[in-house]
Amino acid sequence: MTSVIVDNNLHIWLKELAEKYILIAPVTSDGVTLFKHVKAPEVGSIDLQFLNTAVSPKGYFFPLSETIFSIGVERGDVIAPMNADAEVVIFGIRPCDAAGIALIDRVFLAEPVDISYKGKRDRTILIGLACNTPSPECFCTSVGGGPANPMYLDIMLTHTPSGYIVQAITGKGKELTPVTMVEEKDVPSPPTPRIAAIPMEGVREIMRRNFDSPYWDRVADRCIHCNICSYVCPCCYCFDIRDYAGKDKIDRVRSWESCQSAGFTRIAGGHDPRPTKGARLRQRWYHKLLYYPTLFGDIKCTGCGRCVRSCPVNIDIREIIMDVQKLNV
Amino acid sequence: MIEIIRNKAKEWLEKNEDGCVIGYERASDGMTARPVFIYEPHMMGKLIFDETCVHNLSKYLLNRRGTRTAVVVKPCDSRGINLLINEHQLDRDSIYIIGVVCPGMKESHFGRIEDHPLSKCRRCLHHTPAVYDVLVGEPQPETASHDYSDVARIEGMSLQERNAFWKEQFGRCIRCYGCRQICIGCYCQECFVDELDPLWVGIRSCPEDNWIWNIGRAFHLSARCISCGECERVCPVGIPLMLANRKLEKESADLFDFEPGMDAATAPPFATFIKEETLEKVE
Amino acid sequence: MELTYEPRIVGFLCNWCSYAGADLAGTSRTNYPANIRIIRVPCSGRVDPLFIVKAFQLGADGVLVAGCHPGDCHYSDGNYHTRRRVGLLRPFLDYLGLDKARLRLEWVSASEGKRFSEVVLSFTDTLIKMGPRSS
Secondary structure, three states, X not given: OEEEEOHHHHHHHHHHHHHHOEEEEEEEEOXXXXXXXXXXXXXXXXXXXXXXXXXXHHHHOOXXXXXXXXXXXXXXXXXXXXXXXXOEEEEEXXXXXXXXXXXXXXXXXXXXXXXXXXXXXXXXXXXXXXXXXXXXXXXXXXXXXXXXXXXXXXXXXEEEOOEEEEEEOOHHHHHHOOHHHOEEEOOOOOOOOOOOOOOOOOHHHHHHHOOOOOHHXXXXXXXXXXXXXXXXXXXXXXXXXXXXXXXXXXXXXXXEOOOXXXXXXXXXXXXXXXXXXXXXXXXXXXXHHHHHHHHHOOOOOOOXXXXXXXXXXXXOHHHHHHHHHHHOO | OHHHHHHHHHHHHHHOOOOEEEEEEEOOOOOOEEEEEEOOHHHHHHOEOOOOOOOOHHHHHHHHOOOOEEEEEOHHHHHHHHHHHHOOOOOHHHEEEEEEOOOOOEEEEOOEEEEEEOHHHHOOOOOOOOOOXXXXXXXXXXXXXXXXXXXXXXXXXXXXXXXHHHHHHHHOXXXXXXXXXXXXXXXXXXXXXXXXXXXXXXXXXXXXXXXXXXXXXXXXXXXXXXXXXHHHHHOOOOOOHHHHHHHHHHHHHXXXXXXXXXXXXXXXXXXXXXXXXXXXXXX | OOOOOOOOEXXXXXXXXXXXXXXXXXXXXXXXXXXXXXXXXXXXXXXXXXXXXXXXXXXXXXXXXXXXXOOOOOOOOHHHHHHHHHHHHHHHHHHOOOOHHHEEEEEOOOOOHHHHHHHHHHHHXXXXXXXXXOO
16 A cells, blocks of 8 residues: 555645745746746646756755855945745655755765755755656666655655655655645556666776876867756756955855866966866766765766756767776777 | 768868868767767768758867868858858868758757757758858759748737846846857857956846846847857757847848858958948937 | 936947037036936947946946947047947847837037937936836
C-alpha cells in the first residue's frame, strides 16, 4: 500500500501551499519552462508535464544578483539587506537539481557560513518530482544520482496513472504532507527509466596527468565563451562582488559569473593566468571532475544535461569524459 | 552536395597546409550538427551539410586572423563575412569561402528535429550566398519581398502593451551573453557592459540593467545585424531577440534603404550621411 | 502641500550652438522652466545613444538632444550623424514601450535664445500632459 494523491487533490494542495507559503513551481510560457513564484489563483498554470526547467532552481538560494549590504552615502552607515522571512516551497524539483543544491551546500554552508544562503536553505522545503521520462541529454545515474533518487528532498512525488505517489523523506516533509488528501492505494511504482551510462573510471587520474594535453585547445575551438553552461548548471557557483553607487547609497552586490568568459581571471595590471580559450574550457572540466571531487569526494555534476542541451555549439560533458579516457592511451 | 563541399575543402587544405577548415560535423546526439575545425585533409569525411546546420560559422574567422581559413557558409552567414570585411575586421584574401545554396534549416534542439523550418528561413529572401569563392548548389531565384509581419504584430500593440511585453521578455534575461558571444557583429575588445568607467550596466542582473543591456546591444547592431537569428537560437530562456533586431532592420531599410551584409564595400548608414535628408524628429 | 508632477528633462546641448543659445536665453532674461537639467557636450554628435537610454533608466521623463542646424555644425558633420542616430532610436524606443514623444531632437543656434526657451517650455508642457514614465 502506497500513499497516493490524485490530481484533483493535488490541485487543492497546491492552492493551500500557495496561500500559506511562497510557492515556486515550474511554469511554461512562450515554450520555455522556468521556476516561478505561483500565487494561489495561478496554480492551474503549473506545468508538471515538463522534463526540466531551462535554468536550475539554484537561484532561489544563490541568487543571480544579491545585495549583500548597502552603505548610506550621507552618514556612511551600513544598511542590512531586506531579508524575506516567508517560508518557501519549491514544488516539482527534479532529483538532479536537489543534488545540485547539496553540492553547493558543501561550499556555502562550510565555515565561514554564507548567512543569506543558509537562511534561504533553512526556510525552504523541497517537494521533488521523480522523472519517468529522461531527456536524451540526462546522465544522472553515472554521477551518483538517479531519476527517482529521494536524497536531498523533503517530499518525493512520483507520477502514476492513478495519481502521485507521495513519500515523506524528512521530518519537514512529513509535517507538510497533507494527510487528509492522501489515500492508501495499491499502486505499483512505475518502472525506473533506462538512462545511458557513461563510464567514469579513472577520469580523475587521467586528468591529473593530462593537464597540458592539446586536446583542450581542440575542443575549445568551437566554444564561444558565453556563460550559458555555468548559468543553467544546478551546481556551478562562481560569482563576483561589485559595488554600485546610487544617489543615496552604495550597494555591494554579488552576481553570478562564469569561468568560461574571457577576462574571468584577468587581474589588475592586465595579467591573465587563463588567457587562452583552451585554458578556460579546461578549467570547467577540471573543477567539476577533479578539483571539487578532490576536496569534497563527489563529482560536481548531477547529470541534469542542461549544459548539453543549452550549449550553442554542442560541447557535451559526456563526450569530454569519454575523450578523456582515451587520452590515457 | 556534401561531396563537393568535402572535395573543395580538401583541395584547399592540401594547398594551405597551415590552414583550417571550419564546417559542420555530426553532434553528440547523432542527429543534429555542430561546428568542426579540421586541420588535416584526411579528416574531411567528418564534414556534413544538412537541415540542422543552423550555426553561423563566420564569427570564428575573427579568432583566426593572421592565418588562412576556409569556412562553409550559408547565405545569412556570408552576409556576416561581408559585414566584417566592410568594418575592416577581416582580410578577404586569407579566407576561402565555400558558399552553399541553402535549402533552409529545420528547427532543431538537442536530440530532436522538428519538421518545420526555422522562422528566419521561412522568410528568407536570399538563398544564394552574398560572397563566396566557390558556390555549391544551383543559384536560386530570389523570393520577392520582406515579411515584417512579426514586427508589425508588436507595432500594432498599444504603448502600454508593448511596455509590458518587453518588460516580461527582457525580465527573463540571465545576462549569460550567449547572444553577444555568438553574434558576428559583436566583436568589441571591451563590450560596453564590461566597462567600469563609465559604468553603463555592470554585472548586476535587475530589470533596469537587463533592459539597457538588451536595448544597447540591439542598437549597436542597428543597420549591422545580418539577421542570422543566432542570438535568438542560443538564448537559454527564449527571449525573442530577433523581434527587437528586426524592428531596427525594418527602420534602417525604410530610412536608409540599406540591407546589411549584401556587399563588403557600401558605407553603412551610421558611417555616412546625406546632407539634405530629414528624418522625423519632432511630433 | 500637494506635490505636483514636475517632469525631469535631461538636455544634451552642444557647446557651440545650442548651449550658447541657452546661455543667451539666460542673459536675455527669457524664462524657461527649470525642469531641464543641461549637460554640455562638445557636439550633438558626441551623444551616444547609451546616454539617452541611461538617462531614461535613471529616471528622466524626457530627453532633449540639441545641436547646431544641419550645415552649421562646428565640427562640420557631427549633427548629420546625430540626426541619423536619434532618427533610428526614437522609433525603436517607442517600439519597446517608451513613448517617442519623450525624446526630442532640436536644432538651436547660438543666436536662438528665445527659441531655446520655447522648446523647453513646449517639451515640459508635453511631458506634464503625458505624466511620469511608468517604468
